[in-house]
Amino acid sequence: MEQVDITVIGAGVVGLAVSAKLAASDRTLVLLEANPRHGQETSSRNSEVIHAGMYYPTGSLKAKFCVRGKDLIYEYGAKHDIKCRRTGKIIVAHSAAEEKTIRHLYELGTANGLGDLRLISAQETARLEPAIKGGPALLSPSTGIFSADLFMDALLAQAQDGGAMLLTQSPCTALERAAGGYKVTAMNQEPFLSRVVINCAGLNADNVAAMMGIDIDAAGYRQQFVKGEYFRLKSPRAISMLVYPPPGEVSLGIHLTPDTAGGVRVGPSAFVFDRKDYSIDESHKPEFAAGASLFLNGVTEKDLIADTAGLRPKLKSASGHSGDFIIRREDDRGLPGIINLVGIDSPGLTSSLAIAEHVSGLAKDLL
């Protein structure tokens, strides 16, 4: 049987970032991907926002990796010629209760290490974004947008330059403990032996962990899909920043994201969904018209066209933002050389380079 040092399962943004970090001339790394191409699932079906990190509990992996990951992405973009637009973002309050929420986010973000957040008056909001229905707001100047696809292409090129081998159309179907590591079985490939296996399988990460013999309910690894749909405004609006409502229980709320062409995306929604299906239900349009109308005058259902949809891999046992990323070596489960990444929902894109740094640290003594 062929033998490799590291197998990364899943070529989404996280598996690509981990592969780019770990690939090196003195070790062999195989990146298994189920689809015909890298980055076709959640990593290319999201808001493409470089989040700042004001939503997550202080000390959580989400807070740490989002704050660090944002800086790393801006650096990476500058180095690899990937345009990252520091648009800034406002979270606008329309009631006393929402004002309380944005004050809380200001404190949380500041505790998480963001030194640039500002609470601004309704007048300043109106000055910054005259086209929106304003109110007092939390301003995050360092939030931005970028192309997740260009980012993933650069990560793949970097991983391959380091010697990583991407095997597409090769879903991993079995993992068995064997002398010197794990026997990896993947469709369209001969089984091979791997010393280290890193599970970055996104929506399927809980099932891959189950292949290792982990009881995913007892471990708290079971995921559920929370779907997010997007619509797009047919006519461009003069908006320069990201415009958000205060967050809800399970998502950041339907927001407005300007794109480079002057268009505006509206979304995403958030609802539990039972299968991998990225179609958009047109009957949900009223929710988006209502969401956009919070900020823009005269938006009706006729102004919206269906855009895209994604699925968040949310941990089933956790609710809302208390569900942190799980990134774990499984030595204590009798699985040395296994690292699982489960529940990598938002801000997983922003956090990807910081997650890769962390995984590299976890794997250090295994390599």
Ligand SMILES: Cc1cc2nc3c(=O)[nH]c(=O)nc-3n(C[C@H](O)[C@H](O)[C@H](O)COP(=O)(O)OP(=O)(O)OC[C@H]3O[C@@H](n4cnc5c(N)ncnc54)[C@H](O)[C@@H]3O)c2cc1C
């Ligand atoms: C609606 C929505 C909006 C979001 N907005 C943002 C945002 O603005 N900013 C932000 O930071 N984050 C955002 N996120 C979160 C972010 O998109 C994800 O956290 C991130 O993309 C997760 O990347 P991943 O590599 O873990 O997963 P994925 O992109 O899902 O990649 C996993 C890969 O594993 C492969 N795979 C699965 N099973 C197997 C197997 N058995 N063998 C081989 N390959 C396998 C899949 O085909 C896939 O390519 C959003 C998410 C959603 C759904």
